[in-house]
Amino acid sequence: MRAVSQRTFGGPDVLEIVEVERPRPRLNEVLVRVRAAGVNPIDAHVRSGVLPLLGAPPFTVGWDVSGVVEEVAPGVTRFTVGDEVYGMPRIPYAASAYAEYVAAPSRQLAHKPAALTHVEAAGLPLAGLTAWQALVDCAGLAAGQRILIHGGGGGVGHLAIQIARHRGAEVVTTASAAKHDFVRQLGADQVVDYRAVDFGTVVEPVDVVLETVGAHTAQRSLDVLRPGGALITIVDMRDADLARQAARRGVRFFGVTAEPDHVGLAALAELVDSGKLKLHVGHVAPLADVSRIHRILDAGSTTGKAVLTL
Structure with a gap:
């Protein structure tokens, strides 16, 4: 072959x-x-x-x-x-x-x-399971919560926006200006151009942060998280210092890398086939x-x- x-x-x-x-x-x-x-x-x-x-x-x-x-x-x-x-x-x-x-x-x-x-x-599979396991399995994202998704126009980010909306959350995302229309069509309620604005100055407190881009974004995101919230990173997964900083602020820390999981795959397929995930x-x-x-x-x-x- x-x-x-x-x-x-x-x-x-x-x-x-x-x-x-x-x-x-x-x-x-x-x-x-x-x-x-x-x-x-x-x-x-x-x-x-x-x-x-x-x-x-x-x-x-x-x-x-x-x-x-x-x-x-x-x-x-x-x-x-x-x-x-x-x-x-x-x-x-x-x-x-x-x-x-x-x-x-x-x-x-x-x-x-x-x-x-x-x-x-x-x-x-990989992008979808990453988003699903981060938002559902780790954060337990629920209706009425606010989430900040960094890199909303990317592979994981664009699926995470839709899963978050399906869970009833209010979605804030960072994206380049060229992708603003794209992420809004997916359901983002607030879009921040990370190249023009420091997200920390315009984002009101959130319950969950999903960080997908690196460059110390996870550490900076601690400033917009409510106590009891969840910081989830798919980049700085093994950053013990970041985990300690989160704990001192009363924030849960999760380093996520997608695991093979037929249950999660079936859940994603159900969302797709019902028209709730594209x-x-x-x-x-x-x-x-x-x-x-x-x-x-x-x-x-x-x-x-x-x-x-x-």
């Missing part, structure tokens, strides 16, 4: 198309014929060596997949051959999703939302153009998600 591989850490040009053996599903796994693979910032961090999750190359990056079950191993009870599935298997270990076939534990996948194409569904795919390209998509990712110029087709 075709897959993307790399022999060294480096920039997007280290990614190359190679021929490798098709994986064989083990007990409790399914073999998925991949129709599309989502591209996420973590993929670029692993590719470059900034986040060496997979050890030294060679390896294949990628976790988000949408496709069709081609083989079912003993122990699998949730799927049959021909089922359309999506998910984010194995993270933080290698899923090797930039490939024509992926073997994955069946309980790390869910039925694909019927309302989405494979391209759209491939962009949902995924925006900003860039789509065939597998052969993987280096170009990674250059766009490195430039930080994506709105929504980027997806590779197979």
